[in-house]
Amino acid sequence: MRKPARLLWTALFLVAVFILVPLLIMASGRADLYYTFTSVALLSIASAGVWLTFYIGRINIGQGAFALMGGYVSAILVVTYGWSFWATIPAAGLFCAAASVLIGLPILRLRGVYFAMVTLVLTEVARLLALALPITNGAKGMVSIPSPGSLSLFGFTIIPDFATLKNPRLAFYLLAVTLMVLCFGIIYRLVHSRIGKLCQSLQQSEELASSIGVNIAYLRVVAYAVSSFFGGVAGAIFVAISQSIYPSSFTVTDSINFMLNCFLGGLGYVFGPMLGTLVLYFGWDLLFETGKFQLLIYSTAMIVLMLVLPNGLLSLGMGPKEGLKRGRTA
Amino acid sequence: MAALLDVSSLTKRFGGLVAVNDVSFSVREREILSIIGPNGAGKSTLFKLISSFLRPTSGEVRFKGESISNLAPHIAARKGVVRTFQETTIFKSMTVRDNVIIAHHLRSKASLLGFFVGTATARDDEAGFAASADDILDLVGLSPVAGEIAQNLPHGHLRALGIAIGLATNPSILLLDEPFAGMNHDETNRMIAMVRRLRDLGLTILLVEHDMPAVMKISDRIVVLNFGTKIAEGTPSEIQENEKVIEAYLGSEDEAIGL
Numbered sequence: 001m002r003k004p005a006r007l008l009w010t011a012l013f014l015v016a017v018f019i020l021v022p023l024l025i026m027a028s029g030r031a032d033l034y035y036t037f038t039s040v041a042l043l044s045i046a047s048a049g050v051w052l053t054f055y056i057g058r059i060n061i062g063q064g065a066f067a068l069m070g071g072y073v074s075a076i077l078v079v080t081y082g083w084s085f086w087a088t089i090p091a092a093g094l095f096c097a098a099a100s101v102l103i104g105l106p107i108l109r110l111r112g113v114y115f116a117m118v119t120l121v122l123t124e125v126a127r128l129l130a131l132a133l134p135i136t137n138g139a140k141g142m143v144s145i146p147s148p149g150s151l152s153l154f155g156f157t158i159i160p161d162f163a164t165l166k167n168p169r170l171a172f173y174l175l176a177v178t179l180m181v182l183c184f185g186i187i188y189r190l191v192h193s194r195i196g197k198l199c200q201s202l203q204q205s206e207e208l209a210s211s212i213g214v215n216i217a218y219l220r221v222v223a224y225a226v227s228s229f230f231g232g233v234a235g236a237i238f239v240a241i242s243q244s245i246y247p248s249s250f251t252v253t254d255s256i257n258f259m260l261n262c263f264l265g266g267l268g269y270v271f272g273p274m275l276g277t278l279v280l281y282f283g284w285d286l287l288f289e290t291g292k293f294q295l296l297i298y299s300t301a302m303i304v305l306m307l308v309l310p311n312g313l314l315s316l317g318m319g320p321k322e323g324l325k326r327g328r329t330a
Numbered sequence: 331m332a333a334l335l336d337v338s339s340l341t342k343r344f345g346g347l348v349a350v351n352d353v354s355f356s357v358r359e360r361e362i363l364s365i366i367g368p369n370g371a372g373k374s375t376l377f378k379l380i381s382s383f384l385r386p387t388s389g390e391v392r393f394k395g396e397s398i399s400n401l402a403p404h405i406a407a408r409k410g411v412v413r414t415f416q417e418t419t420i421f422k423s424m425t426v427r428d429n430v431i432i433a434h435h436l437r438s439k440a441s442l443l444g445f446f447v448g449t450a451t452a453r454d455d456e457a458g459f460a461a462s463a464d465d466i467l468d469l470v471g472l473s474p475v476a477g478e479i480a481q482n483l484p485h486g487h488l489r490a491l492g493i494a495i496g497l498a499t500n501p502s503i504l505l506l507d508e509p510f511a512g513m514n515h516d517e518t519n520r521m522i523a524m525v526r527r528l529r530d531l532g533l534t535i536l537l538v539e540h541d542m543p544a545v546m547k548i549s550d551r552i553v554v555l556n557f558g559t560k561i562a563e564g565t566p567s568e569i570q571e572n573e574k575v576i577e578a579y580l581g582s583e584d585e586a587i588g589l
């Protein structure tokens with residue numbers, strides 16, 4: 001896309017997200033929709049992280065572990081150590097990034113289905129840890145977490161105390177989409193800078209990449225750390241919204257959904273995980289009417305979609321742009 | 331002439347199999363040295379040892395007097411020892427030009443963060459890489475297909491692309507694994523001319539090859555392996571007359587026809 005076109009689309013998107021959606025929700029009178037869209041925004045942040053690991057050629061089914069970890073880090077810092085919620089957002093992200101470096105160093109040597117299996121197990125390990133550790137309060141979880149306080153910088157109040165707001169749901173929505181815009185901005189920039197090309201080179205041949213001097217071990221860990229950072233941030237904000245966290249707040253199902261969001265939206269498109277999350281979230285809700293057939297119809301639809309559109313929903317509207325294609329044979 | 335690369339008593343075992351057995355030789359600056367030998371003689375393994383893709387069981391490889399045997403491959407590449415691949419390994423869904431641009435990685439002055447933010451250094455790097463990539467594509471004759479997706483290229487072009495990728499790293503010594511494999515007479519001649527041109531530009535070339543006429547034509551010197559052991563070293567004419575070499579090749583010929 002050329003520059004003016006890109007600016008126009010970005011502006012339209014920002015207007016839609018920050019103004020149109022809130023206006024429509026107000027008009028519809030269904031305040032619960034704030035929560036729905038907030039969830040989509042947060043889940044798409046976590047999915048964006050998963051997408052980035054796809055971009056270096058790794059199937060990541062472990063993002064639930066980092067969302068859970070980020071949630072607990074934020075909850076513990078707020079409840080036990082009296083931190084401001086706002087400071088816990090980067091703290092949760094950084095904690096998850098640091099943990100992912102330790103975990104990633106050994107497991108990122110694995111490829112394909114082996115890496116995928118290990119990450120899947122990771123989510124379960126995170127749940128068991130949350131059950132077992134004293135600091136996480138076991139199965140009882142952590143409840144009545146205070147809602148975000150005010151944030152001031154140089155004496156100016158930038159964000160008011162959420163408890164004093166008339167419409168905290170709108171505030172959470174705006175917080176979530178702001179972060180979503182930031183995260184996708186970061187990923188977009190990553191992918192369109194040289195780093196994106198380097199990640200692609202890993203995904204296409206790690207051997208050749210190291211023969212041209214790319215430190216593949218380092219780059220893999222960096223990408224995984226950014227991915228986990230996003231997972232942690234999303235988890236921290238979820239906890240602030242629900243004001244509680246349990247070992248089962250993020251499970252293997254969530255990890256799998258993060259991955260499916262990427263597949264569905266398109267692995268070749270930065271905005272794939274955002275669209276994928278939106279469609280999957282609403283698709284699942286719409287199927288609620290079908291009762292016990294919900295899962296069956298949902299899974300069948302997913303399989304058909306992947307067969308018909310192996311490069312994701314976004315491949316309908318655009319050519320392969322970011323260059324990462326998931327061919328039928330490859 | 332001074333030796334650029336010293337291979338001394340290099341041995342590699344895979345379980346019970348000795349793929350490379352106590353091999354020593356030196357490579358001089360700006361020479362074309364070929365490594366030949368029957369199938370399974372250990373040529374590719376030797377290449378991987380030299381480019382640090384494998385660690386030797388014993389012995390070492392010294393480049394400009396410094397041991398490079400236990401380095402990671404990207405560090406060996408940074409020092410100037412760069413391999414191309416036997417298989418046509420390329421970044422297949424990037425364009426030909428992007429393949430070569432990305433391969434300039436080692437020359438970048440900006441950090442990863444610099445590239446993310448788009449600092450002036452990073453932008454200079456990008457511009458420099460793009461210009462240099464065009465020169466390299468010109469040199470190997472790929473300019474007309476620069477915009478193609480790499481996996482759509484015909485076989486001969488892929489080989490040239492592999493070399494272009496290697497050149498982009500600005501190597502001192504380039505290791506070519508079977509550059510003439512699957513080429514017809516004309517393509518082989520063109521490739522020979524290209525390899526010579528690279529040498530004239532100041533590169534040292536180490537190559538593994540089965541195509542004997544091409545090897546005899548192109549090489550300054552030849553090292554012969556058989557069952558992992560070096561059985562001869564010398565100029566093409568010396569090698570052609572060497573008893574052991576003739577025997578080794580006849581032996582494999584016999585096996586090939588089932589005797």
Ligand SMILES: Nc1ncnc2c1ncn2[C@@H]1O[C@H](COP(=O)(O)OP(=O)(O)OP(=O)(O)O)[C@@H](O)[C@H]1O
Pocket residue numbers: 344347349367368369370371372373374375376
């Ligand atoms: N990673 C490995 N593990 C075990 N054995 C190996 C490995 N790599 C190579 N070998 C064995 O080492 C021997 C030498 O292999 P190598 O690939 O170096 O031979 P080559 O001379 O390149 O043969 P060709 O001419 O067929 O390419 C062979 O017997 C091969 O099976």
Ligand SMILES: [Mg+2]
Pocket residue numbers: 373374375416
């Ligand atoms: Mg070989």
